Amino acid sequence: RKEVEQDPGPFNVPEGATVAFNCTYSNSASQSFFWYRQDCRKEPKLLMSVYSSGNEDGRFTAQLNRASQYISLLIRDSKLSDSATYLCVVNILTGGGNKLTFGTGTQLKVEL
């Protein structure tokens, strides 16, 4: 089983739509959870951290279910500028330190 698994998409949605991405992780020792955004051939940038209680940042809502090892991201009222690859990222505490483990990413294309 992959450490972090995501549907690669692409998700093609019209502007203004609501879209949801899901992610599962296999390591129950995972500590911290994030959604990063990556534009084509650019570096990953943090979109938001994901907390157990769920959290919202404007049009973006993230949820974490530790029991099911499942993370989600909801984007409401999607904009053309939301087109990107969304990376589910899990921090795993190892014997030596921390490492971020990335999913393959889900590609979103928002269209007129």
Next chain:
Amino acid sequence: EPEVTQTPSHQVTQMGQEVILRCVPISNHLYFYWYRQILGQKVEFLVSFYNNEISEKSEIFDDQFSVERPDGSNFTLKIRSTKLEDSAMYFCASSEVPTGQNTEAFFGQGTRLTVV
């Protein structure tokens, strides 16, 4: 806004040659990382570095790879004898505290390494 900077942005090298990828992390950050992304694939962890030591490394980070913080500001990744399969985008990242504390890792814009 402070940022992680990487040089060069693109490096082409012949198979078997040594390359050094350079990074300047954000100045007050203490934790440094290298990741790589082969075209069309996911971002993969290579190594983390703290207090002038490697704190964690992946299976990819074999004896051909080394990291160094030579002067307190630069953080370098050396590949001793490059292979074709080392062709990838290499990202440097830094964080103020360990990423396990829900803290953001800031990524540089990457160095695209092409081995021919």
